[in-house]
Amino acid sequence: MAKRTKMKGKKKNSFTGGRVNKKKSKQNKVKKNKSSGRKRKFSMRISEKKYKELVNKKKSHKRLTKEQKKDLDDALYYKYCKCLYSFEKKDNQKGFPICMKSIYKNRDIVPPFGASLNCKKVFKK
DSSP states (O other): OOOOOOOSSOOOOOOOOSOOOOOOOOOOOOOOOOOOSOOBOSSOSSOHHHHHHHHHHHHTTOOOOHHHHHHHHHHHHHHHHHHHHHHHHTTOTTHHHHHHHHHTGGGTOOOOTTHHHHHHHHBOO
């Protein structure tokens, strides 16, 4: 039988070489708002006819290009903000659910997150 020798205070290292990635401690980072800094004109960028075509395509589950999706999303958001502004003029706070249902929910379209909060940030009025 072979005798085992005791290593005093030393452990065998399983590290074979290479670069070691040290974990950096997480610092408290300040989150910045993602705003473009420029507000855009309060108008719909596409015609009413093209808007209706895009909505009908979306309802019938036909494929839209990226540009068409962007145009449709912008137009829907414009319509939603316009609806909210009309309720604001009347000093009626019940406009949020009415506008959301009429613009997005009745068409089975998922509304953007925080849509009502961003109207004043996005559009000049």
